[in-house]
Amino acid sequence: MTNGQVLTPAVLIIGAGPSGLRAAAELAPKVKGEVLVLERESAAGGIPRHSDHPGYGIRDMGKFISGPKYAKILLDRATAAGARIETNAMVTDWAGPRSVNVTMPAGRVRVDADVVILATGARERPRPARLIPGDRGQGTYTTGHLQNIVHLKHGKVGKRAVIVGAELVSWSAAVTLQHAGCKTVLMTTEYPKPDAYSFFSGPGKIMFGTKVATRTRITNIFGKPNVQGVEIENLDTKERQVIECDTVILTGDWIPDNELARAAGLDIDTASKAPVVDASLRTSAPGVFAIGNMLHPVDTADVAALDGAAVADNVVKYLAGERAKGVGIRLTAEAPLRWIAPSMLHRNDSAPPRGRLLLWSDEYVPFPQVEFRQKGKVIASKRLMWPAAPGRVFRVPSDMLRGIDWEAGPVSVGIAR
Known part of the structure; x- marks a missing residue:
């Protein structure tokens, strides 16, 4: 590849995480022309490649394997299918509706594609975005940064850690800390109960000897040149205490790489900050699709990969001439639900991946009665046997949409009180 070259694949996929690699594996045998995947990092695989613990591949592969092994399988399948994977390839800007400029070690190239799939994933908000005051000593990391240091660079962190968050990813951070010889002395969460499934949080507290402080938040980090401790506040009593530690891990609080x-x-959804997509994963721009955790941050890697499988058939239909039918109907979430994906519907949409609408809840609601409303009228209602809970994606069967009136405008999704 030479500087100034123009590449013309049939499909360009930006991001080589689970969703992008799965889309590439599905599409390469089905389209005329090349399927090109661009990844800005030095290796493909996304977050799983530096999550060196089991728990990957359950929904999409029927396996229970480590993150690096899962990432390798996805990469091997994509390359075996004929997709072209380019790493160290940073997409810098758009050169047209389905054309991008890319900076690579060999120079700057342009890619003109018939279809573009955005699979750029999500990231945890760093400390400045969380507005945590205090000293700026070394020893504060996001989960991704921690796992990169420990599993990819084989580096060291401290000996005593406080984890901000009690989600599934928080326990993943605890596993990495244990691997690095660092004890998790406390998890802190603003919610009234741990965010992760009890299947993880119960055994996790026993395995790591970790206390989970609910309804608390960090109000100060102190220590120079290295972190020496944190101050946490009980949100109900306003009491504060100091926890000695040399490492702080900021988990969760995800935002799409948008x-x-x-x-x-x-079009960007104001609540999730993700692109607005319909059930066929089409964005507001013709020929541009979006998949994975940039739409529903943050879901498990296997669910993100299944987005990649689902988008393939819709891309093939687009290349054959199919377009979204009608102006579309917006889907919105009502509190305590924050966002919903997909957030647009068209008459000729495929069913969303796995037949599920994905939502985020800011409150814990056991056995929620979910209601769909249109023009103030309840058009569907169903009690679900799983909770809406902070820190994890809430799934609602998409067949509840069967009764919508295509002429009645937006549909809102809420929980009956």
């Missing part, structure tokens, strides 16, 4: 989506002028 810079390219914004630069393209795509």
Whole structure:
């Protein structure tokens, strides 16, 4: 590849995480022309490649394997299918509706594609975005940064850690800390109960000897040049205490990697900050699709991969001439639900991946009675046998949408009180 070269694949996939690699494996045998995957990091695989613990591949492969092994299987399947994977390839800006400029070690190239799939994933908000005051000593990391240091660079962290968050990813961070010889002395969460499934949080507290402080938040980090401790506040009593530690891990609080989506002028959902997509994973721009954790941050890697499988058939239909039918109907979430994906419907949509609408809840609601409303009228209602809970994606069967009136405008999704 030479500087100034123009590549013309049939499909360009930006991001080589689970969703992007699965989409590439599905599409490469089905389209005429090349399927090109661009990854800005030095290796493909996304977050799983530096999550060196089991728990991957359950829904999409029927396996229970480590993150690096899962990432390798996805990469091997994509390359075996004929997809072209380019790493160290940073997409810098758009050169047209389905054309991007890319900076690579060999120089700057342009890619003109018939279809673009955004699979850029999500990231945890760093400390400045969380507005945590205090000293700026070394020893504060996000989960991704921690796992990169420990599993990829084989580096060291401290000996005593406080984890901000009690989600599934928080326990993943605890596993990594244990691997690095660092004890998790406390998890802190603002919610009234741990965010992760009891299947993980119960054994996790026993395995790591970790206390989970609910209804608490960090109000200060102190120590120079290295972290020496944190101050946490009980949100109900306002009492504060100091916890000695030399490591702070900021987990959860995800935001989509949406810079390219914004630069393209795509419609962005104000609640999730993700591109607005319909059930067929089409964005507001013709020929541009979006998949994975940039739509529903943060879900498990196997669910993100299944987005990649689902988008393939819709891309094939687009290349054959199919377009979204009608102006579409918006889906919105009512409190305590924060966002919903997909957030747009068209008459000729495929069913969303796994036949599920994905939502985020800011409150714990056991056995929620979910209601769909249109023009103030309840058009569908169903009690679900699983909770809506902070820190994990809440899944609602998409067949509840069967009764919508295509002429009656937006549909809201809420929980009956």
